[in-house]
Amino acid sequence: MSQSKTTVSRKRLTDLLDPKFMARLDSLDVLSRKILQGKLQGERRSKRRGQSVEFADHRPYVAGDDLRFVDWNIYGRLDQLFLKLFLEEQDLTVHVAMDASASMSFGEPSKELFIKKLAAALAYISLVNNNRVTISAFADGVQAQLANMRGRNYLPQMAEMLLTLGSEGLSHFESSARQIAAGRIGSGIMIVLSDFLFKEGFDTGLRRLMARQYDLYVIQVVSAQELSPELSGDLKLVDIEDADAAEITVSGALLKYYKRTLTAYCNELKDFCTRRGATYVLVNSADSVESLVLNYLRRIRLLR
Amino acid sequence: MEWLTPLTALYAAAAAVPVLLLLYFLKLKRREQLVSCTLLWKRAVQDLQVNAPFQRIRRNILLLLQLLMLAAVLLALGGPLLSRIAAPGRRFVLLIDRSASMSAADVKPTRLDDAKKQAELFVQSVGAQALFSLGAKSDLVMVIAFDDHPKVMCNFTSDKRQLVAAIEAIMAGHGGSSLAEAVVVARAFAQSPGLEPDSRTTQEPARLVLFSDGRIPDLKNIVVASDELVFNCTGRSADNIAVTAMQARRTYESPDEINVFATLINYGYEQAACDVQLSLNTDVRAVRSVTIPPRSSDSGPDANEPGKVALNFTLSHADAAVIEVRQLQPDALSCDDAAWAVVSPPRRLSVLLVTAGNIVLESGLRASPLAKLDVRSPAQFDAMDHAALSVDQPYDVIVLDNHVPGSLPKCRYLIFGRPPAGSDVAVAEQVENQVIVDWRPKHAVLQYVNLTNLFAAKSFRMTPPRDAEVLAEFNETPALVLVRRQGSTFLIAGFDVLQTNWPFEPGFVLFCYNAVSFLGTEAGQKYQTNLQVGEPIVVDGLTPGATARISGPYLPGTEVTATPAGSIRFSGDDRVGLYSVAVPDQPLRMFAVNLLDASESDIKPVGEIVMSGQIVQARQQPVSRANLPLWPWLVGLALALACLEWLVYNKKVRI
Numbered sequence A: 001m002s003q004s005k006t007t008v009s010r011k012r013l014t015d016l017l018d019p020k021f022m023a024r025l026d027s028l029d030v031l032s033r034k035i036l037q038g039k040l041q042g043e044r045r046s047k048r049r050g051q052s053v054e055f056a057d058h059r060p061y062v063a064g065d066d067l068r069f070v071d072w073n074i075y076g077r078l079d080q081l082f083l084k085l086f087l088e089e090q091d092l093t094v095h096v097a098m099d100a101s102a103s104m105s106f107g108e109p110s111k112e113l114f115i116k117k118l119a120a121a122l123a124y125i126s127l128v129n130n131n132r133v134t135i136s137a138f139a140d141g142v143q144a145q146l147a148n149m150r151g152r153n154y155l156p157q158m159a160e161m162l163l164t165l166g167s168e169g170l171s172h173f174e175s176s177a178r179q180i181a182a183g184r185i186g187s188g189i190m191i192v193l194s195d196f197l198f199k200e201g202f203d204t205g206l207r208r209l210m211a212r213q214y215d216l217y218v219i220q221v222v223s224a225q226e227l228s229p230e231l232s233g234d235l236k237l238v239d240i241e242d243a244d245a246a247e248i249t250v251s252g253a254l255l256k257y258y259k260r261t262l263t264a265y266c267n268e269l270k271d272f273c274t275r276r277g278a279t280y281v282l283v284n285s286a287d288s289v290e291s292l293v294l295n296y297l298r299r300i301r302l303l304r
Numbered sequence B: 001m002e003w004l005t006p007l008t009a010l011y012a013a014a015a016a017v018p019v020l021l022l023l024y025f026l027k028l029k030r031r032e033q034l035v036s037c038t039l040l041w042k043r044a045v046q047d048l049q050v051n052a053p054f055q056r057i058r059r060n061i062l063l064l065l066q067l068l069m070l071a072a073v074l075l076a077l078g079g080p081l082l083s084r085i086a087a088p089g090r091r092f093v094l095l096i097d098r099s100a101s102m103s104a105a106d107v108k109p110t111r112l113d114d115a116k117k118q119a120e121l122f123v124q125s126v127g128a129q130a131l132f133s134l135g136a137k138s139d140l141v142m143v144i145a146f147d148d149h150p151k152v153m154c155n156f157t158s159d160k161r162q163l164v165a166a167i168e169a170i171m172a173g174h175g176g177s178s179l180a181e182a183v184v185v186a187r188a189f190a191q192s193p194g195l196e197p198d199s200r201t202t203q204e205p206a207r208l209v210l211f212s213d214g215r216i217p218d219l220k221n222i223v224v225a226s227d228e229l230v231f232n233c234t235g236r237s238a239d240n241i242a243v244t245a246m247q248a249r250r251t252y253e254s255p256d257e258i259n260v261f262a263t264l265i266n267y268g269y270e271q272a273a274c275d276v277q278l279s280l281n282t283d284v285r286a287v288r289s290v291t292i293p294p295r296s297s298d299s300g301p302d303a304n305e306p307g308k309v310a311l312n313f314t315l316s317h318a319d320a321a322v323i324e325v326r327q328l329q330p331d332a333l334s335c336d337d338a339a340w341a342v343v344s345p346p347r348r349l350s351v352l353l354v355t356a357g358n359i360v361l362e363s364g365l366r367a368s369p370l371a372k373l374d375v376r377s378p379a380q381f382d383a384m385d386h387a388a389l390s391v392d393q394p395y396d397v398i399v400l401d402n403h404v405p406g407s408l409p410k411c412r413y414l415i416f417g418r419p420p421a422g423s424d425v426a427v428a429e430q431v432e433n434q435v436i437v438d439w440r441p442k443h444a445v446l447q448y449v450n451l452t453n454l455f456a457a458k459s460f461r462m463t464p465p466r467d468a469e470v471l472a473e474f475n476e477t478p479a480l481v482l483v484r485r486q487g488s489t490f491l492i493a494g495f496d497v498l499q500t501n502w503p504f505e506p507g508f509v510l511f512c513y514n515a516v517s518f519l520g521t522e523a524g525q526k527y528q529t530n531l532q533v534g535e536p537i538v539v540d541g542l543t544p545g546a547t548a549r550i551s552g553p554y555l556p557g558t559e560v561t562a563t564p565a566g567s568i569r570f571s572g573d574d575r576v577g578l579y580s581v582a583v584p585d586q587p588l589r590m591f592a593v594n595l596l597d598a599s600e601s602d603i604k605p606v607g608e609i610v611m612s613g614q615i616v617q618a619r620q621q622p623v624s625r626a627n628l629p630l631w632p633w634l635v636g637l638a639l640a641l642a643c644l645e646w647l648v649y650n651k652k653v654r655i
Helices: A002-016 A021-027 A073-079 A111-128 A152-164 A175-182 A202-211 A251-275 A290-300 B004-023 B039-051 B055-059 B061-077 B111-125 B160-168 B179-190 B215-221 B358-365 B379-384 B386-392 B505-522 B525-529 B631-653
Strands: A043-061 A080-090 A093-099 A132-141 A143-148 A188-194 A212-220 A234-239 A246-251 A279-286 B031-035 B091-097 B142-145 B150-157 B206-214 B229-233 B243-252 B257-266 B272-280 B281-292 B305-315 B321-327 B338-345 B350-354 B374-375 B399-403 B410-414 B426-439 B454-463 B471-476 B478-485 B488-495 B530-532 B537-538 B549-554 B555-561 B568-570 B577-584 B589-594 B608-611 B613-616
Touching: A002 A111, A002 A152, A021 A111, A021 A290, A073 A080, A093 A111, A093 A175, A111 A132, A111 A152, A111 A188, A111 A212, A132 A152, A132 A175, A132 A246, A132 B631, A143 A152, A143 B004, A175 A202, A188 A202, A202 A251, A212 A251, A212 B338, A212 B613, A246 B039, A251 B039, A251 B321, A279 A290, A279 B379, A290 B179, B004 B061, B004 B338, B055 B530, B061 B631, B091 B111, B091 B150, B091 B179, B111 B142, B111 B160, B111 B206, B150 B160, B150 B179, B179 B206, B179 B555, B215 B608, B229 B608, B229 B613, B243 B321, B243 B338, B243 B410, B257 B272, B257 B321, B257 B338, B281 B305, B281 B608, B305 B321, B338 B471, B338 B530, B338 B577, B350 B358, B358 B374, B358 B505, B374 B379, B399 B505, B410 B505, B426 B478, B454 B478, B488 B505, B537 B577, B555 B568
Parallel strands: A093 A132, A093 A188, A188 A212, A212 A279, A234 B031, B091 B142, B091 B206, B206 B229, B350 B374, B350 B399, B399 B410, B410 B488, B530 B589
Antiparallel strands: A043 A080, A132 A143, A234 A246, B142 B150, B243 B257, B257 B305, B272 B281, B272 B321, B321 B338, B338 B589, B426 B454, B426 B471, B471 B478, B478 B488, B537 B568, B549 B555, B549 B577, B577 B589, B608 B613
């Protein structure tokens, strides 16, 4: 029973990720710029000293310390009680927050597919490396969440969640961010995948996701049609989410101003992130996920 | 600059400009397009509006261009002209000369075509009726073409298409020019209501616009007011060699010989050498080179007299013949390069004299060169088979001397005494002591006959029918009457020869000869087979109702039916050349139609025409420069603006 379900699910994961690509992902791991405290002993160093094989330091014994960590050899030589301190290896939480609002279905190829592929690749790397993985899909609040997955066993579940996820509804980033921030535990990496075209603005939402113990990666996915629109004539532009209309007469000047506005918007987001220690990445949905993951994300040291 | 139809443009502007503006006030129907987020677009539009202070003006450059284009179209609709040759609401009569001299090709293609072109330009330049116009009256134009006779091509109208069609329909003729009749017709039409509903009949005299080369002989008979007539002269050259006279006839002594006389005139100012070709029934018989002196340029009585050469040919031909004299040098006018003559065969006549005994008449007839002269008494004549006489026609002429037979076979009669009933000449009582008061010495019957001393002791008082020709008159009654009735021809002398002094006159024998020849050769064929252009072709002596087929140059074949009197008249011979009249069961009759008009062949254009007491100078400028319609330029401008608008629109929409 479980075997057949896995087969079906695996098949479905391959819908998102090419097997060859997955094979190359196996050699990657998620890297945190801060060494963050995990809940379980993971496969990475933590700042927190604890139970580990790697010696860190000694400190004088104070009443109440665990007697198991007293360095009895020192006590024998110096007749003083010292405690051995070890560097503890802890696990890392990778939180992928992906936009699932209706606007993601826009573009050719659609931003939705791109984001799902990217999320699948990141989750895959994290699960394979025994990290704690949480995937949240948000639109007008958190729409779906798979929390605290660890290990390869969760791959089918993750794939199923991604593949059944639709893009619909308004986007309300601030409330979604609040929910995500409230629900996360421990420390790790927060990766936000969205187009960040939020009418209420991205700053409050992002500010909520920033925290001392989380590395924030902001990946903005924009379609080619948004980067250089091929429109002409007198148009009534209808917002795919809230049906808001904008009447325009497409002209060379207007297109110039649109591109200028888009660039300014992206730069604003980038500045916002840089100033607060987050990493900003702008991606075109027409680009390949593979080269993004294998090259670019390694270059910015999200992966190694 | 003036406007032909300003009101039309105003009405159109009143309708079109608000509609265009309204179109701009209406909201555009925009195409819907889904986007992921309108946020950036709204910001871009905002930026665009904020950063471009002249945006409204720039957006409306399309409106501006469209308004300009509309203005150009509306102005074109107004029919602007750079200058006008006449104020609107006047009437013009275009008199277009289509005489032979207008066929001259010194102006390409011909003078007539040039005149027609000028006339069309004139028509295009007069004021037209404005659409919806209430007050402005349009010009009215009438077209008359004239040669010997005027022909109304189009009555007064302002319909330019109709006028141009009428001008186009004018065909070149080969006749002479006679303007007087045309002017009379023009004035008559000008005083009668025209086709237009608001006919301005006699309010103002119509202006006459003459398109001609000025070679009009009857100008002296025309009286025009000082500014009534405008003369547009066409033609450049005077170079023309013409056959202006030609005659062919058999000599009296030897009837087989034909003498041909021709006169050639050189109207040019240089001596001309040309070959003259004589053809007989289309076979060339002789070609003679002649040199014709130029038009004299000295002052004096013969100033401007063209050079002349007379030619004389002699041919021997015993049959009917068509003789053509043609000069072979190409020149401007071709219709006077040749002349034709139809010569009838020499013929000896058979004559029947019906008399109780008249030695005078018998010897008078015997003096003529006849083939046969039979003398019968009245009783013998009455006993003859009259039906056979009608059908077989054994006699060319029957002479009745004081005999009125019961029935008359179809023939040609010379009658002395009481006219027979079949001739329709009513007879009253006899009158006495008649002297001649008048006669027609130029008629073939009375050629060389002097009747001055003719006295008749007794004569019948005759009342001839209306169509009879009276050749001589006594003081109380016609003396000689020519009547054609039911295929017969009667030459009636209403008296007995023996009761006159005529037998003692030398003219009596000549009369007998003339009368018999005239009647025998079918009423003086010699005079009727050689015609001038426009003279009707007349054939007599046909069966009433018979159909004759007439062919000629530019005339493929026209059916003409004989009148109850047995004659046909055809006046469609307005081109020079040979015409043939084919009547079933009869030999083909040939007619030569010649120009032979020295004044018409003189094609030297005339710069000023001298009317009766009025000199009219030819207009110096051709009509074409009189005014320039501007609407094509405006339409072109509108087109250019439309292209510019398209470009601007495209530049706005695409990069």
